[in-house]
Amino acid sequence: MTLEEFNAGDLHIALNAAANEGLRLDWTGRSSHRDPARILASFFGDALHRASSAGVIEMHFEKLEHFNSSTISALIGFVRAARKAGVELRLVFDPDLKWQSLSFDALRVFEKPDGLFKLQPVAVVRELRR
Amino acid sequence: MKTTKSDPLDQYIQSIVHSWSKTLAALGVALIPAFFILDYFMMPPEHLTRFAIYRVVTTAIVVAQYFVLRGTRPGPTSILHGYFFSLVTSEMIVLMTVYLGGFNSTYYAGLNLVMIAVNLMLPWRPLHSAINSALIIALYVVTNVLHSAAEPINALLLINNFYFLISTAIISVAINWVKERLIRQEFLSRSDLQTARDSLWSEMAVAKRIQTSLLPRVQRLAGCRVAAIMVPAEEVGGDYYDVIQNDAGEIWISIGDVSGHGVESGLIMMMTQTSIFTAVNKSQGLAPSMLLDQVNSVLTENIARLGTDRYMTLSAIVLRDDQVVFAGKHQDILIYRHATGQVEAVPTEGTWLGVVESLRGCVPDRTVTMADDDVALLFTDGVTEATNRIGRMYGEADLSSALARNARLDVEAIVTNIAKEVRDHMHTQADDFTLLVFKKDRQALAARGT
Numbered sequence: 001m002t003l004e005e006f007n008a009g010d011l012h013i014a015l016n017a018a019a020n021e022g023l024r025l026d027w028t029g030r031s032s033h034r035d036p037a038r039i040l041a042s043f044f045g046d047a048l049h050r051a052s053s054a055g056v057i058e059m060h061f062e063k064l065e066h067f068n069s070s071t072i073s074a075l076i077g078f079v080r081a082a083r084k085a086g087v088e089l090r091l092v093f094d095p096d097l098k099w100q101s102l103s104f105d106a107l108r109v110f111e112k113p114d115g116l117f118k119l120q121p122v123a124v125v126r127e128l129r130r
Numbered sequence: 131m132k133t134t135k136s137d138p139l140d141q142y143i144q145s146i147v148h149s150w151s152k153t154l155a156a157l158g159v160a161l162i163p164a165f166f167i168l169d170y171f172m173m174p175p176e177h178l179t180r181f182a183i184y185r186v187v188t189t190a191i192v193v194a195q196y197f198v199l200r201g202t203r204p205g206p207t208s209i210l211h212g213y214f215f216s217l218v219t220s221e222m223i224v225l226m227t228v229y230l231g232g233f234n235s236t237y238y239a240g241l242n243l244v245m246i247a248v249n250l251m252l253p254w255r256p257l258h259s260a261i262n263s264a265l266i267i268a269l270y271v272v273t274n275v276l277h278s279a280a281e282p283i284n285a286l287l288l289i290n291n292f293y294f295l296i297s298t299a300i301i302s303v304a305i306n307w308v309k310e311r312l313i314r315q316e317f318l319s320r321s322d323l324q325t326a327r328d329s330l331w332s333e334m335a336v337a338k339r340i341q342t343s344l345l346p347r348v349q350r351l352a353g354c355r356v357a358a359i360m361v362p363a364e365e366v367g368g369d370y371y372d373v374i375q376n377d378a379g380e381i382w383i384s385i386g387d388v389s390g391h392g393v394e395s396g397l398i399m400m401m402t403q404t405s406i407f408t409a410v411n412k413s414q415g416l417a418p419s420m421l422l423d424q425v426n427s428v429l430t431e432n433i434a435r436l437g438t439d440r441y442m443t444l445s446a447i448v449l450r451d452d453q454v455v456f457a458g459k460h461q462d463i464l465i466y467r468h469a470t471g472q473v474e475a476v477p478t479e480g481t482w483l484g485v486v487e488s489l490r491g492c493v494p495d496r497t498v499t500m501a502d503d504d505v506a507l508l509f510t511d512g513v514t515e516a517t518n519r520i521g522r523m524y525g526e527a528d529l530s531s532a533l534a535r536n537a538r539l540d541v542e543a544i545v546t547n548i549a550k551e552v553r554d555h556m557h558t559q560a561d562d563f564t565l566l567v568f569k570k571d572r573q574a575l576a577a578r579g580t
Binding site for chain 2: 032034037066069070072073074076077098099102105106107108109
């Protein structure tokens with residue numbers, strides 16, 4: 001069930017609540033806003049607040065066409081905020097898309113033994129859920 | 131302050147007085163004949179022909195005034211159009227009152243309309259409103275005194291007429307005073323904003339010039355030929371590259387991109403340039419990963435002090451005899467293999483700068499061989515993400531093909547040709563783009579005895 005949607009220009013994020021799986025955010029379109037951290041702050045804050053009970057947020061980027069470097073800055077800020085809040089964050093991406101593998105591989109530095117941050121190729125996630 | 135801005139303010143007021151006088155004349159051309167309908171129903175039939183002639187002549191004069199306004203430029207005399215329009219239309223009304231009983235006629239009410247239309251439409255100073263109103267009233271009095279002497283004057287009606295005319299004049303002057311203050315205030319605010327904007331743009335232009343002047347274009351180093359180009363987008367961006375040969379003869383090539391745009395990104399790029407330049411000149415035999423760790427320490431600290439969320443993709447490369455050693459997560463390194471004619475995409479690994487406090491263990495050093503006449507191409511995302519009219523990105527595949535087609539040329543020609551292809555592909559440039567090509571120069575290496 002879609003709880004809420006974020007729309008800004010060509011970017012759309014649908015916030016869904018999956019049973020026993022916490023929150024799921026599906027990113028589609030293109031994120032090319034000049035200051036995405038500012039426009040996403042409230043949506044991210046709300047998602048984090050809702051996830052504090054479920055404990056898990058899963059963001060899906062595999063259908064996203066493109067995001068700019070400022071969006072990654074916003075995402076890095078969210079990764080740090082989620083860790084601080086003790087919320088598990090999973091980013092699902094498509095490594096076959098060059099721009100996605102370039103961007104998400106660099107975020108592996110946030111993967112720690114505490115398991116609060118995970119990068120998951122979409123094919124692996126699909127396989128696990130079969 | 132007020133004195134220095136009075137001339138432009140006067141010019142501004144003259145321009146709008148001139149422009150709005152045209153509107154006023156157009157209004158006159160429409161309303162003066164239209165009021166003949168009122169004449170037709172209200173006036174004695176014996177006066178209709180005369181009044182029609184008055185209206186036709188007055189309309190013709192106002193039409194002529196409209197074309198004079200269109201054919202002339204605003205200037206100090208533009209305000210005369212307001213007076214002229216007032217006097218011509220008022221005289222027409224006053225002449226009508228003469229034939230309708232002089233001061234006893236209610237047709238004087240048209241003068242109130244002229245006073246309101248002219249004084250409220252034109253943004254001239256309150257003094258002009260006062261003089262214009264006084265002239266209209268004087269015209270009314272003098273003309274009727276001269277032509278209606280035989281008519282007995284109803285004192286009460288006369289007081290009534292003056293009461294309304296003078297009240298209209300006072301209201302016009304008061305509104306004009308308020309309006310003039312608002313126009314002055316708006317002009318000064320706009321002028322201040324323009325000054326601030328011009329100052330900001332000139333600062334931005336300086337920042338952009340400093341940034342681009344830090345980037346070398348073509349270098350013939352001992353042992354290596356390098357050519358590069360950075361094509362900036364409209365504002366200050368974060369693309370960075372450098373080619374440095376230190377005192378020990380080590381050749382360092384680096385390329386990166388600060389996230390976001392604007393002066394902040396440009397400043398971080400400049401910090402990076404300075405840090406790398408200092409580090410490679412201070413230490414010899416430094417591994418690229420160590421260099422990145424040192425630069426990252428500086429950047430992370432400074433980014434935190436700036437209170438911003440920027441990060442930077444950066445690859446640092448040091449050239450060895452038959453190899454290049456590199457570290458740092460950026461775009462792939464494309465290497466044209468002369469022996470096979472193929473282009474190999476060498477991925478970069480690790481993470482970016484400014485993301486974590488220490489890069490130790492996060493950014494590995496990698497080595498790749500480079501044979502004679504192999505060509506390496508480094509680039510920023512502005513190249514592969516250059517988008518055409520239908521939204522298709524240029525992409526790494528197109529870039530590899532372009533490299534393969536041009537690899538046998540001189541390094542400068544390779545860069546020039548590929549940059550042209552990217553420019554031809556892109557619809558509008560949204561981001562800086564950078565291309566850097568290098569070839570080992572074996573003859574120079576041999577001559578140097580390395």
